[in-house]
Amino acid sequence: MIQANKKPKSRKYRKERAARRCPFVATAEVTDLSTGTRLSGRTSELGIGGCYVDALNPFPEGAAVQVRIVRDQGTFETPAKVVYCHPKFGMGLAFSGMAPDHRSLLETWLVELVTQLHPTS
Numbered sequence: 031m032i033q034a035n036k037k038p039k040s041r042k043y044r045k046e047r048a049a050r051r052c053p054f055v056a057t058a059e060v061t062d063l064s065t066g067t068r069l070s071g072r073t074s075e076l077g078i079g080g081c082y083v084d085a086l087n088p089f090p091e092g093a094a095v096q097v098r099i100v101r102d103q104g105t106f107e108t109p110a111k112v113v114y115c116h117p118k119f120g121m122g123l124a125f126s127g128m129a130p131d132h133r134s135l136l137e138t139w140l141v142e143l144v145t146q147l148h149p150t151s
Contacts, residue, residue: 051077051082052077052140053143054075054143055074058081060098060110063095069089079125080110081099081125086118088121090112096108103139106136108126108132110123110126
C-alpha cells in the first residue's frame with residue numbers, strides 16, 4: 031500500500047550529515063537569491079548545520095537561498111543551499127555563512143529541543 035502523504039526518504043543525505051537534526055516546527059520563509067522568489071513553508075527538522083522545510087513548490091537542488099525561521103523566542107536568518115529537493119513535499123537546506131548572533135539563537139533552540147527530548151530527571 032502506497033501512502034501519498036509521506037515524504038520520500040533521503041537516506042543518502044542523512045548519512046552525510048555532520049550533525050543530527052531534531053523535530054522542530056516553525057514558520058519558515060525561503061528566498062531564492064538568484065531570482066528573489068520567496069516562498070513560505072514550515073520547518074519539520076532543525077540541526078546546527080541545516081533544516082528541512084516543508085513546501086509544496088520547493089526550490090531546486092543547488093539553489094542559493096536565504097532562510098528565515100520565526101519562533102516565539104526570536105527570528106533566525108542565514109544564507110543556505112538547497113542540498114536536496116522533494117517536489118511537492120519540501121527541501122533540505124544546509125546553512126552557510128551564519129552570523130554569530132544567529133548561531134547563538136540556533137544553539138539556544140537546539141538546547142531546548144534536546145532538553146525536551148531527553149529530560150534529566
